[in-house]
Ligand SMILES: Nc1ncnc2c1ncn2[C@@H]1O[C@H](COP(=O)(O)OP(=O)(O)OP(=O)(O)O)[C@@H](O)[C@H]1O
């Protein structure tokens with residue numbers, strides 16, 4: 354009756370959703386394996402929330418199929434709702450109920466037997482660090498606590514699949530850390546899809562990232578795969594003092610594709626601005642080569658008497674760069690005139 | 694229907710902590726008490742041929758106009774505005790269960806408020822003996838309230854299912870109730886309705902005269918056609934409410 358254990362957690366193919374004239378989701382296809390933690394990224398209005406609502410069976414798709422643990426959402430939405438824990442955007446909660454009262458009611462709706470609900474409630478309250486506020490009124494909780502009530506509600510019935518729409522929005526860094534640990538603790542036992550605008554956040558918790566823009570899937574993969582695909586280069590950050598022409602000359606010897614760039618925000622070309630008072634300056638070296646050039650660069654620069662090297666790091670492009678590159682690329686595609 | 698009692702229980706508790714309910718209750722008892730004393734003063738002046746219960750229940754529509762909207766306006770409009778309808782409908786409950794439970798809790802409260810007017814009759818009985826208390830019209834009146842209340846509360850739930858604005862829902866349910874109770878009564882007296890081609894309309898309008906139903910019930914006549922009118926109207930309105938909630942999801 355319920356899910357088949359071998360089916361992937363989500364199978365989405367050619368999903369389309371249009372609202373009177375607006376196509377919010379346009380032919381999205383992806384698949385999520387059991388136990389994965391997936392990050393959903395996209396600019397405002399990309400269609401993240403719409404996709405998530407369709408995955409939970411709350412709104413019907415215009416066309417395309419969605420299977421959750423092998424169960425088609427379109428025809429068997431009732432069963433899908435039994436295996437999905439969902440926290441909507443903005444985490445709506447009734448104003449005038451107490452925390453434990455609310456969770457008890459939700460547990461009953463999710464068909465947790467009365468005898469198991471009490472202990473389960475204590476367990477979830479403990480895990481989400483809500484034990485101290487269990488008798489408080491929901492309308493008077495702080496945002497962090499409200500958000501954790503939403504997460505507690507989503508994991509309450511121990512569903513195999515959890516969908517959370519922006520669980521960390523509006524939280525302070527400390528609370529974000531707590532929520533992140535909470536999500537990480539679900540790893541392996543539950544399949545989790547979260548959407549977020551906070552990219553380091555996604556990068557730290559998620560196994561795989563889906564980037565959507567204007568209703569279309571523009572990229573998917575692990576953060577490092579995406580970095581390679583969209584940025585296609587490795588970057589090193591070098592801090593040195595000395596003649597910059599000398600630096601360029603000696604580097605050309607090892608790798609002709611090596612390029613020297615000033616760090617962002619410090620002006621291009623005007624070396625003086627990037628210089629610290631003691632004469633050191635920072636530059637990025639980017640290469641298109643796959644293999645690690647770090648060792649040879651350090652050796653060359655150390656052997657060069659006119660250059661004093663102070664630090665050398667392998668600089669990881671942030672997911673932010675990937676995000677900007679991926680959404681920009683898709684805008685370019687969308688904005689190019691349509692062939693007629 | 695596994696979740697019906699869970700939601701009913703929850704909704705009833707939510708109505709009991711809602712200030713709107715107490716406003717409805719206070720207004721209701723104040724207005725009905727005012728009518729009741731006014732009516733008794735009428736008796737003090739000169740004898741009346743009708744029993745107090747018959748006259749009292751004839752005012753039933755005034756509290757219905759404000760009480761039903763106050764009790765039902767929040768049930769879907771508020772949930773939609775807060776977004777909690779989304780959390781509710783993504784659990785394994787069906788829209789039908791939700792609509793029926795919300796209807797059920799509002800109806801229970803409606804009946805409870807009317808039941809409290811029994812106190813007026815009790816006081817009358819204590820101080821005037823059974824001189825004024827005629828059980829026939831009294832029981833008939835309460836029966837009418839219970840049966841017609843089904844339809845009135847269903848109309849309120851329906852109005853709330855159409856909007857995300859509580860005030861709009863309240864005004865809409867007031868308008869629908871007004872149309873049903875007063876509008877149809879007025880329509881029957883209009884001349885257009887006597888035209889030849891309007892005959893089926895005239896028959897339908899004649900069938901839906903809420904005041905005539907009340908008079909029949911008060912005389913102790915329970916016409917099954919009238920009971921069927923309210924029951925089928927209730928079922929139809931609830932089906933429209935379910936469709937109203939689901940149609941909103943379809944269009945987003
Ligand atoms: N109920 C609705 N009716 C009409 N259009 C809608 C509706 N809901 C969403 N849209 C449109 O669909 C598009 C996608 O919206 P969606 O809420 O899915 O974006 P999102 O990726 O979640 O954005 P955000 O990051 O701001 O939450 C938007 O253009 C939005 O205007």
Ligand SMILES: [Mg+2]
Nearest residue numbers: 401402442518
């Ligand atoms: Mg969103």
